[in-house]
Amino acid sequence: MKKAQIGYYRRSSRLKFDSSHSTLRLVEMASQFLRSTNSRYVAGVLAALGAGSAVYTLTPQQLQAKSEVDAATIKKIEEAYAKLNGPEGAKCKSLLKKHLTKEVVEKLKTKRTKVGATLYDCIRSGVYNLDAGVGVYAPDAEAYTLFAPLFDKIIEDYHGFSPKQKQPPVDLGEGKTKEFPPLDPKGKYIKSTRIRCGRSLKGYPFNPCLTQDNYLEMEGKVKKAFSEYSDKELKGKYYPLDGMGKDTQKQLIADHFLFKEGDRHLQYANACNFWPKGRGIFHNNDKTFLIWVNEEDHMRIISMQEGSDVGAVLDRLIKGVRGIEKQVPFSRDDRLGWLTFCPTNLGSTVRASVHIALPKLAARKDFIEICEKLNLQVRGIHGEHSDSVGGVYDISNKARLGLSEYQAVKQMYDGVKKLIEMEEKQK
Numbered sequence: 491m492k493k494a495q496i497g498y499y500r501r502s503s504r505l506k507f508d509s510s511h512s513t514l515r516l517v518e519m520a521s522q523f524l525r526s527t528n529s530r531y532v533a534g535v536l537a538a539l540g541a542g543s544a545v546y547t548l549t550p551q552q553l554q555a556k557s558e559v560d561a562a563t564i565k566k567i568e569e570a571y572a573k574l575n576g577p578e579g580a581k582c583k584s585l586l587k588k589h590l591t592k593e594v595v596e597k598l599k600t601k602r603t604k605v606g607a608t609l610y611d612c613i614r615s616g617v618y619n620l621d622a623g624v625g626v627y628a629p630d631a632e633a634y635t636l637f638a639p640l641f642d643k644i645i646e647d648y649h650g651f652s653p654k655q656k657q658p659p660v661d662l663g664e665g666k667t668k669e670f671p672p673l674d675p676k677g678k679y680i681k682s683t684r685i686r687c688g689r690s691l692k693g694y695p696f697n698p699c700l701t702q703d704n705y706l707e708m709e710g711k712v713k714k715a716f717s718e719y720s721d722k723e724l725k726g727k728y729y730p731l732d733g734m735g736k737d738t739q740k741q742l743i744a745d746h747f748l749f750k751e752g753d754r755h756l757q758y759a760n761a762c763n764f765w766p767k768g769r770g771i772f773h774n775n776d777k778t779f780l781i782w783v784n785e786e787d788h789m790r791i792i793s794m795q796e797g798s799d800v801g802a803v804l805d806r807l808i809k810g811v812r813g814i815e816k817q818v819p820f821s822r823d824d825r826l827g828w829l830t831f832c833p834t835n836l837g838s839t840v841r842a843s844v845h846i847a848l849p850k851l852a853a854r855k856d857f858i859e860i861c862e863k864l865n866l867q868v869r870g871i872h873g874e875h876s877d878s879v880g881g882v883y884d885i886s887n888k889a890r891l892g893l894s895e896y897q898a899v900k901q902m903y904d905g906v907k908k909l910i911e912m913e914e915k916q917k
């Protein structure tokens with residue numbers, strides 16, 4: 491027996507579906523039910539469909555939609571293709587432009603996920619931001635499979651991860667953190683070390699499909715989970731963005747603790763709806779363990795500290811992740827690993843970075859090339875799309891998918907170790 495359980499504000503009710511009903515039929519029946527009850531929102535549709543079950547929040551518009559994509563959206567998709575391939579898109583080098591072929595457009599333009607997301611939701615950001623490197627986001631977990639002809643190509647190109655490959659099992663590095671003693675014990679080059687990972691709450695779509703009530707509900711759930719931390723090092727407080735003073739927010743951003751606001755790539759991906767509702771940051775007293783809530787991903791779990799003790803930073807991250815996953819279940823795909831909004835973060839979701847000054851090496855014309863050969867990514871010190879300040883760079887592992895969390899940290903560790911050796915030998 492397939493069952494869809496529908497609850498909405500103030501009242502709740504149940505609908506039972508026969509196992510012969512297709513997903514589309516379930517959505518239609520839920521839609522009828524919605525009209526008959528005249529409620530404004532359906533707050534949860536739990537449909538045990540095949541292997542997976544999911545709780546999604548749907549707006550009436552989403553529910554009432556048929557599987558066909560409306561003509562206006564199809565037109566937008568076709569116009570997007572024309573823009574990318576016309577004079578305006580001449581300088582665009584994004585993976586979106588490269589892989590959104592005419593065939594892919596034709597195949598995918600009429601598809602819609604169960605929560606109502608279309609191809610346009612996936613590509614919107616890259617169509618507005620022609621300077622994007624990638625240009626796509628997944629509006630919900632299902633988008634990775636429904637729109638696979640586009641996502642798989644981009645994932646393969648970015649990560650070198652073919653559709654036949656599978657993310658290895660989770661290995662956070664428990665029992666192995668001693669392999670990462672301080673990279674720069676004398677503190678000559680490295681200012682600070684940070685390791686972050688992303689997590690999505692099971693049962694919720696990603697940003698563009700979330701309602702304000704979803705955001706608030708998710709915030710409530712994770713806040714409760716944070717209060718369960720008993721470890722002294724991890725204990726802290728949650729600070730909602732809604733109501734946070736502008737000065738406090740600015741300082742937290744300047745000190746590298748909080749996410750920035752107004753990223754145009756995220757804005758055009760419809761990731762900033764209802765901002766700042768449901769967004770916030772949890773941190774311990776020392777600001778060495780932090781969790782971002784509902785920015786790009788539902789959660790970004792972060793461990794950071796001054797200096798270069800990668801092992802200590804990883805130890806703390808492991809404790810933090812283990813603590814929270816006992817409280818809230820996360821979305822994981824058998825092939826793609828931990829699911830994230832941006833396909834560049836799939837898999838391990840780990841970005842381990844150091845803020846490092848390498849004056850001699852960085853002066854070389856081939857500095858970026860050297861880093862790339864070591865599988866390292868170079869950013870400015872105020873995050874992605876920022877510049878180096880005072881010769882300090884943010885250097886991290888490049889790969890996130892196709893390797894375990896431990897291997898991702900090791901990629902950064904080994905690469906940065908090599909860079910320091912080269913700096914010391916450089917005349």
Ligand SMILES: Nc1ncnc2c1ncn2[C@@H]1O[C@H](COP(=O)(O)OP(=O)(O)OP(=O)(O)O)[C@@H](O)[C@H]1O
Nearest residue numbers: 682683684686746841843844845871872873874884
């Ligand atoms: N090793 C580090 N030490 C101190 N701060 C860091 C370090 N690495 C990154 N940060 C800071 O973390 C903040 C977020 O950086 P950024 O947005 O580039 O990366 P991210 O959190 O990994 O997410 P994404 O890759 O999605 O952009 C920025 O303020 C950045 O300066």
